Amino acid sequence: MKKSSASFNSNAKSHTKSGKNGKNTALSQVRIIGGQHKRRTVSFIDADGLRPTPDRLRETIFNWLLMDIHDARVLDSCAGSGVLGFEALSRGAARCTFIEANRLQAEQLNQSAKQLRLEPNSYEIIYGAAEQVLAQNLAINTLFNIVFIDPPYAQNLWQPILTALISRALINSDTLIYLEADKELTQPLTELAVLLQDTLSAQGLSTFDCVKQTKVGQVVAGLYRLTSS
Numbered sequence: 001m002k003k004s005s006a007s008f009n010s011n012a013k014s015h016t017k018s019g020k021n022g023k024n025t026a027l028s029q030v031r032i033i034g035g036q037h038k039r040r041t042v043s044f045i046d047a048d049g050l051r052p053t054p055d056r057l058r059e060t061i062f063n064w065l066l067m068d069i070h071d072a073r074v075l076d077s078c079a080g081s082g083v084l085g086f087e088a089l090s091r092g093a094a095r096c097t098f099i100e101a102n103r104l105q106a107e108q109l110n111q112s113a114k115q116l117r118l119e120p121n122s123y124e125i126i127y128g129a130a131e132q133v134l135a136q137n138l139a140i141n142t143l144f145n146i147v148f149i150d151p152p153y154a155q156n157l158w159q160p161i162l163t164a165l166i167s168r169a170l171i172n173s174d175t176l177i178y179l180e181a182d183k184e185l186t187q188p189l190t191e192l193a194v195l196l197q198d199t200l201s202a203q204g205l206s207t208f209d210c211v212k213q214t215k216v217g218q219v220v221a222g223l224y225r226l227t228s229s
Contacts, residue, residue, distance in 0.1 A: 027108070030083050033058060035090030042112040044081035045105050052081040053150065053180065057216050061178060062091060064212045064223050065146060068176055069093055072145040075170075077130035077161055082109045084148045084178075089122060096123050097140065099130040131160035134168065143169070146176050153182040159192055166196055166226075169203055176211070177224045184220055186210055204229055 026046035032038060033055050044050060053061070061084070062069065069088060074096040076085030085096040100106040106127040113123055126133055126140075130151070134140060147165065151157035158179055165171045179185055186208075193200060193207040200206060206229040213222040 037090040052083045075144045075147045078151040098125045101129045134164035148178045150180040173226050173228045180221045
């Protein structure tokens with residue numbers, strides 16, 4: 001997940017690895033905090049705006065999802081370090097699709113999955129912009145149970161990502177949607193539902209309901225669900 005510059009401590013550690021042409025790529029690490037892979041670390045590149053969700057907030061998120069994570073089909077859009085998706089798999093999710101727009105970080109996600117010795121059929125890593133991948137990649141036809149949308153705050157990518165998910169019927173009223181932003185999203189989500197009214201209505205859906213919400217510093221994190229019409 002990618003974020004704007006500084007908000008809170010991610011408890012990440014740094015090191016380097018040798019990349020192509022002998023150049024060193026700076027890497028940081030973040031811990032998985034629960035489940036089968038608890039205390040294992042995943043690495044992510046030192047890229048502008050890439051910062052994982054910190055331990056304290058992540059613990060809150062997965063407390064919210066405690067009764068829903070087992071055997072869930074998960075989407076980690078704008079995956080970044082992938083720690084939300086890896087955490088979900090660690091805690092019993094059946095499968096996670098990771099989408100990452102940075103090529104080097106997408107490669108690093110593959111390395112992290114191998115280091116965790118994940119079952120090959122438990123994850124898929126796709127390089128590309130999430131809003132484009134979800135709209136255009138017809139091979140993605142899973143109805144997701146849990147969706148993480150944590151893009152760079154300034155880009156408001158949650159809007160086209162949600163639009164693609166709804167337009168392709170990849171989420172429904174049972175899907176739990178985690179959104180992270182630097183502002184309250186309840187009103188913007190209501191406005192998005194109005195724009196997508198015809199598409200939602202055709203699927204028997206109406207608007208977004210806020211299930212849980214918290215604020216850490218300037219970051220507003222919430223769990224949402226589409227309501228049935």
